[in-house]
Amino acid sequence: MMTLYGYWRSSASYRVRIALALKGVEVEHRYVNLRTGEQGAGDNVARNAQGYVPTLELEDGTQLTQSLAIMDYLDATYRNPALMPREPILRSKILAASMTIAADIHPIQNLSVLKYLRAEFGVKDEGVTTWVQHWITKGFKALEATAQQYDTLFLMTDDPGFFECCLIPQVYNARRFGVDMDNFPKLSAIDAACLAMPTFQIAAPDNQGDAM
Template identity: 50%
Template sequence: MTLVLHDYWRSSAGYRVRIALNLKGVAYDRIAVDLIGGAQGQAANLAVNPQGLVPTLVAGGVPLTQSLAIIDWLDRTYPDPPLYPADHALRARTLAMALAIVADIHPIDNLRVLRRLGVQFGADQAAKDDWYRHWVVVGLGALEETARHGDGPFLGGAAPGVADLCLVPQLYNARRFAVALDDWPRLLAADAACTVLPAFAAAHPDRFKP
């Protein structure tokens, strides 16, 4: 099956999917979508993603959207290594940690929201940066408390799972915005355990910077 990933090099959602593809050992082609230049709203991207977002994974001609839905499809289509625990309670806990990032931090800090703060409320760059840092601190502070109850070097336990795929891109972005990270030792430990793995390193945005 031919897989084609439409994403932006610095998109945290695209970063998650690249990690998942690498962990599964699945080859894919890539089409860059320039979010800063507005390519996400142009016809070529809208044809595969009517929301005008990234990433989109086109699998055998079928477009799949939303990073967690794509990761779920990858996990079901390529079961090894698993990205979710088999135990139902642990699966729910792991998914909750992923959603703490994907649903509660990322959406209100992404590019279109930051731009809207400027257009509608006149927020300058300093105000946008403050907004971004606030929600990162609130979200990751809560995630740190949740993660302390887990075992193993990764949020997923003995091996990286879906929560780790979401954590690493979020911490990458937090560093970009100069968010102080020292209060989250559990998250930093999981991030460090992940980033030395080839699958994570190969997905890093710097490798795709235009």
């Protein structure tokens, strides 16, 4: 069985948990406590040179990092259901929307960034919250405009896939930091449709049990 090293509230780990659940792939979960700094310990750095999570360790010991790369591996290895459409233009558009979250929104409100703001620049909690809200809102405005162009239950498709693996963890974070999701009705509708599905419920942070 493969092993996923992650953290219950890590957005990147959450993405991979959703992808695994959608694919029906079972893994052993081992948790790296980001709050106590376990990500910087030798064992985790040996798995992931950046000292991040998640890492997916395959049965032969191969270790894969970066959530989107892991999701791409899962989609290539476990074909059904597909996370990405085969049609090239639609695939590119969904990947672009996914990267808006994974490359633009999420990195600058990551735990390590927020700790740096506090430690190096003396930013207080209120300022940190404002920072997070700003970048999530900016990205979500663009994604909402894109989503409004399509009359589909999910983004550009009628089944959840690659984008939804990225969106749902980011909406979870948005709510944690007090972003008003009423401003993003289409994204909220996608989120609600996903959270009604058992596959998304299994992957949710609050359902990770002892890892919390």
